[in-house]
Amino acid sequence: MTIRRAILALATPILAILASALPALAQGPNDILPEAPAKALVVRACTACHQAPQVVAKRRAPEDWDAMLGKMLDRGAQLTEAEQDQVYEYLVKYFGAEGAPVGAEAPKGR
Numbered sequence: 001m002t003i004r005r006a007i008l009a010l011a012t013p014i015l016a017i018l019a020s021a022l023p024a025l026a027q028g029p030n031d032i033l034p035e036a037p038a039k040a041l042v043v044r045a046c047t048a049c050h051q052a053p054q055v056v057a058k059r060r061a062p063e064d065w066d067a068m069l070g071k072m073l074d075r076g077a078q079l080t081e082a083e084q085d086q087v088y089e090y091l092v093k094y095f096g097a098e099g100a101p102v103g104a105e106a107p108k109g110r
């Protein structure tokens, strides 16, 4: 009985904090990544140690993305070889050296 109370007393504020965090999750940092099949791979393999905006903060030439991917795989990014290709294509396509600065057309207030 008293243990139950203690659990309730602890759980209530935790639930309140979780609930207040939900709206923030709905508009998450991964929104910066364009929708494409490989997006899920990037989210899974590349947002464990840092968030998506850090990953794509800079546009890079194909060889630089290649080198960066190699570095991140060394660090422990989990991707099969086929997935590495997909992630590479994705990054080069959407965050290659050419084009508008990343986030140029992003909505305000982010």
Ligand code: HEC
Pocket: 042, 045, 046, 047, 048, 049, 050, 054, 055, 056, 058, 068, 069, 071, 072, 073, 075, 076, 077, 078, 087
């Ligand atoms: C095991 C942790 C880990 C994973 C997984 C990971 N990274 Fe990183 N990443 C880091 C660390 C630590 C840094 C900062 C140090 C550095 O720049 O080397 C970083 C930095 C970066 C940077 C910024 C480098 C700069 O100097 O501008 C990019 C871009 C990046 N990571 C891309 C990726 C991509 C793409 C993936 C997925 C394939 C990925 N990371 C997965 C650990 C990780």
